[in-house]
Amino acid sequence: xxxxxxxxxxxxxxxxxxxxxxxxxxxxxxTYYLFWYKQPPSGELVFLIRRNSFDEQNEISGRYSWNFQxxxxxxxxxxxxxxxxxxxxxxxxLSERGYSTLTFGKGTMLLVSP
Amino acid sequence: xxxxxxxxxxxxxxxxxxxxxxxxxxxxQATTMFWYRQFPKQSLMxxxxxxxGSKATYEQGVEKDKFLINHASLTLSTLTVxxxxxxxxxFYICSxxxxxxxxxxxxxxxxxxxxxxx
Numbered sequence: 001x002x003x004x005x006x007x008x009x010x011x012x013x014x015x016x017x018x019x020x021x022x023x024x025x026x027x028x029x030x031t032y033y034l035f036w037y038k039q040p041p042s043g044e045l046v047f048l049i050r051r052n053s054f055d056e057q058n059e060i061s062g063r064y065s066w067n068f069q070x071x072x073x074x075x076x077x078x079x080x081x082x083x084x085x086x087x088x089x090x091x092x093x094l095s096e097r098g099y100s101t102l103t104f105g106k107g108t109m110l111l112v113s114p
Numbered sequence: 115x116x117x118x119x120x121x122x123x124x125x126x127x128x129x130x131x132x133x134x135x136x137x138x139x140x141x142x143q144a145t146t147m148f149w150y151r152q153f154p155k156q157s158l159m160x161x162x163x164x165x166x167g168s169k170a171t172y173e174q175g176v177e178k179d180k181f182l183i184n185h186a187s188l189t190l191s192t193l194t195v196x197x198x199x200x201x202x203x204x205f206y207i208c209s210x211x212x213x214x215x216x217x218x219x220x221x222x223x224x225x226x227x228x229x230x231x232x
Contacts, residue, residue, distance in 0.1 A: 037223075042225070043205060043207075043225065043226040043228070044223065044224075044225040044226060045158075045207065045209075045223040045226075047220070047221075047222070047223075050220060091157065091158070101148060101160055101163065102158075102160075102221060104157045104158045104159075105157060106156065106157045107156075107157055109155075
């Protein structure tokens with residue numbers, strides 16, 4: 001069975017601080033996909049990134065970066081120089097073998113104060 | 115890019131009434147759509163998989179007669195909460211997969227529908 005654990009329930013930072021959101025996953029498959037979604041107060045889920053299990057390259061997109069480590073089954077997400085607009089709930093999710101259904105972690109609420 | 119439209123975005127109804135939520139893929143066809151439910155400050159839980167032209171597949175613990183799903187066309191799936199009760203109040207989110215050239219399916223989510231049952 002697959003499982004996604006986001007141990008941090010809530011994180012509070014001050015603007016311009018860097019913050020890392022942790023994600024640990026469990027799966028028996030060798031082929032899988034990992035995702036991060038952002039859910040602002042409006043409720044709509046915003047896709048941030050997808051990474052397949054064969055691609056362990058870290059990725060940077062503007063202030064966002066992702067660190068995928070299969071050895072520790074982790075897919076952590078870092079926001080550099082956080083901004084108030086980054087305040088949202090962030091979900092890590094797993095999809096096995098390209099199946100469309102996602103297993104979500106419980107989410108981490110990020111609060112960025114001015 | 116792929117867009118999924120969900121309607122209504124919020125609805126308030128009286129206990130005992132039925133409420134229908136629509137999910138449309140606007141610029142792509144979706145033979146499959148997924149319905150998720152999210153309680154306040156909790157994660158998304160998959161309720162069911164909607165299949166065009168056939169019956170929906172429900173996750174364990176989800177009442178089929180309570181949550182009626184119909185996938186009428188390649189761009190429309192509906193979720194009807196029948197005889198709604200206050201405990202059905204929740205945020206319902208639909209999603210549709212879009213195949214990429216890599217072979218992976220990327221889910222596009224609707225904006226969600228917030229149901230409040232009085």
